[in-house]
Amino acid sequence: MYKLISNTGAARRGEFTTPHGTVQTPAFMNVATCGAIKGGVSALDLKDLKCQVQLCNTYHLHLRPGDENVKKLGGLHRFTRWDGPILTDSGGFQVFSLAKLRNITEEGVTFSSHIDGHKIFMGPEESMRIQSNLASTIAMAFDECVENPSEYDYARSSCQRTVRWLYRCKAEMDRLNTLPDTINPRQMLWGINQGSTYEDLRIENMKQIRELDLDGYAIGGLAVGESAEEMYRILEAVEPEMPKDKPRYLMGVGTPANILESVRRGVDIFDCVMPSRNARHGHAFTWDGCRNMMNAKYTLDEKPLDEHCDCPVCRNFTRAYIHHLFKSGEMLAMRLCVMHNIYFYNSLLERIRFSLDEGRFEEFYSNNISKLSARI
Numbered sequence: 279m280y281k282l283i284s285n286t287g288a289a290r291r292g293e294f295t296t297p298h299g300t301v302q303t304p305a306f307m308n309v310a311t312c313g314a315i316k317g318g319v320s321a322l323d324l325k326d327l328k329c330q331v332q333l334c335n336t337y338h339l340h341l342r343p344g345d346e347n348v349k350k351l352g353g354l355h356r357f358t359r360w361d362g363p364i365l366t367d368s369g370g371f372q373v374f375s376l377a378k379l380r381n382i383t384e385e386g387v388t389f390s391s392h393i394d395g396h397k398i399f400m401g402p403e404e405s406m407r408i409q410s411n412l413a414s415t416i417a418m419a420f421d422e423c424v425e426n427p428s429e430y431d432y433a434r435s436s437c438q439r440t441v442r443w444l445y446r447c448k449a450e451m452d453r454l455n456t457l458p459d460t461i462n463p464r465q466m467l468w469g470i471n472q473g474s475t476y477e478d479l480r481i482e483n484m485k486q487i488r489e490l491d492l493d494g495y496a497i498g499g500l501a502v503g504e505s506a507e508e509m510y511r512i513l514e515a516v517e518p519e520m521p522k523d524k525p526r527y528l529m530g531v532g533t534p535a536n537i538l539e540s541v542r543r544g545v546d547i548f549d550c551v552m553p554s555r556n557a558r559h560g561h562a563f564t565w566d567g568c569r570n571m572m573n574a575k576y577t578l579d580e581k582p583l584d585e586h587c588d589c590p591v592c593r594n595f596t597r598a599y600i601h602h603l604f605k606s607g608e609m610l611a612m613r614l615c616v617m618h619n620i621y622f623y624n625s626l627l628e629r630i631r632f633s634l635d636e637g638r639f640e641e642f643y644s645n646n647i648s649k650l651s652a653r654i
Contacts, residue, residue: 279466279493280525284634288517288544291634294494294525297464298355298363298415299330303525304541304634306627307331307365307549308620312338313358316554317616318609321360326590327617328624332360333549336408336418337369337400341393345411353413353461365549366414368405368470370421371498371530382422384439402446410454413461418496419447421470426503433474437483440472444487466493468527474499475508477515484519495520496527497545501536510539517544534563534626534650538643541630548627553619558612560604563622567652569597571615576601589621626650 284291294301308315308329315324324332334354339345351357354364373380373387380389386401400408405420421440424433448467455463469487473479487495497516500509513528520526527547528540537548553563560571564584571583582592583600591600591614603611633642 280523282522286634286637286639287542289541289634289639290526290544290546291631292525292546294546296363296415296466297462298361301330301363301525301547302631303546304537304627304630305330305547306537306623307333307547308624309333309549309551309554310358310360311335311551312342313354315616315620316551317558318613319554319616319620321358323617324360324620327621328628329362329620330624331363331365331547332358333365333367334358334412334414335367335369335372336405336412337367337372339366339412340369340398340400340408341391345408349411349413349461353411355413363415365416365468366409366412366418367529368418368420369400369408370405370418370470371423373400375423384442386420386443387422402443403450406447406450406454410451410460410462410465414465415462416466416468416494417451419444419467419469419492421472421498423499423502424472424474426475426499426508428474430474430476430479433472433476433479437472437479440470441483441486444469444490448490448492468492468494468496468525470496470498470529471516471520472499473512475504475512477512480512480516481519484516488519488521492524494525494527496529498529500528501531506536506539509536510543513540513543513545520544534623535647537623537626538630538647538650542639542643553623554616557615557619560611560615562600562615563619564654565622565646565649567649567654569654571597571601571604571611573601583615583618584622587618587622587625589618589625591615591618591621 282292292303402420409417469492525546528545562569562583565586576597579597633639
């Protein structure tokens with residue numbers, strides 16, 4: 279299902295075939311937490327923004343509208359009108375980041391809904407059943423995402439429990455995929471590497487979970503408090519232990535510079551809310567750096583958001599107009615900026631792929647790493 283086309287050092291150019299289409303990697307997954315990109319962008323818009331994969335969240339969709347309702351409506355593809363691959367997060371990260379009160383046991387986690395406070399139990403089996411109801415292309419294993427920094431002993435015991443949970447996830451998914459009423463009987467399962475910022479825990483955990491020969495592997499529990507340098511150190515430690523013939527997904531990362539650095543360290547797939555979240559606050563990513571559209575200097579600026587971009591927004595609207603929309607509180611400001619940022623992120627990964635195809639990735643890296651980190 280994963281084909282490695284070429285390498286430049288640790289950087290990989292490949293493609294990943296799924297029941298809902300083939301993904302060219304490295305790739306960015308666009309985050310539609312509740313089934314939509316925040317900022318008024320629909321699945322139909324994503325076709326024009328170079329999107330390959332949509333990511334939806336198990337926890338949020340379980341609460342609203344309810345995964346059983348999504349199943350009755352034909353699954354996420356029919357519900358959202360996105361016909362490409364969809365990955366669903368297991369809900370584990372939201373359980374640990376949003377729930378103020380939670381109790382972790384071997385069976386799973388009891389926690390309070392962040393919406394109305396009602397008690398919910400979620401374990402490996404529950405997460406798999408919810409994701410099966412959602413009928414995503416790729417389901418993520420239920421895991422515990424510990425805080426960084428985390429005490430070594432707790433991180434170790436959490437890793438061990440996460441491995442045990444992974445075996446239960448696999449057994450339950452295998453069962454669900456045989457049921458006659460399952461919408462997507464070819465749903466894939468990806469495991470998640472954990473271990474905080476401890477290299478020995480990360481390596482041991484990766485060795486354990488790769489034994490299950492899953493459809494893909496993610497690196498979780500990063501970009502949650504540690505420095506970028508620590509994150510890169512962990513990637514370099516784990517990468518040699520990851521299967522070469524499976525896609526590698528770095529969860530929740532990140533800035534354009536983070537992505538470029540992580541591709542250089544062997545990562546294939548990324549997701550992050552940053553393109554849409556930053557856009558809603560007026561921050562546009564460009565090939566010259568990040569631009570704050572709230573700044574008064576754009577009042578009479580008739581250039582596009584990015585002179586190097588051919589997205590629908592840059593082809594049709596000026597910085598002056600978008601600045602005006604933000605200052606006036608118009609919803610269109612967010613929509614236009616979100617569309618541009620999504621296009622930019624997908625174009626960034628596209629250009630990375632081109633540079634790998636042409637054997638000039640290191641040149642692309644050197645020419646862009648500083649600019650992608652700049653604020654202008």
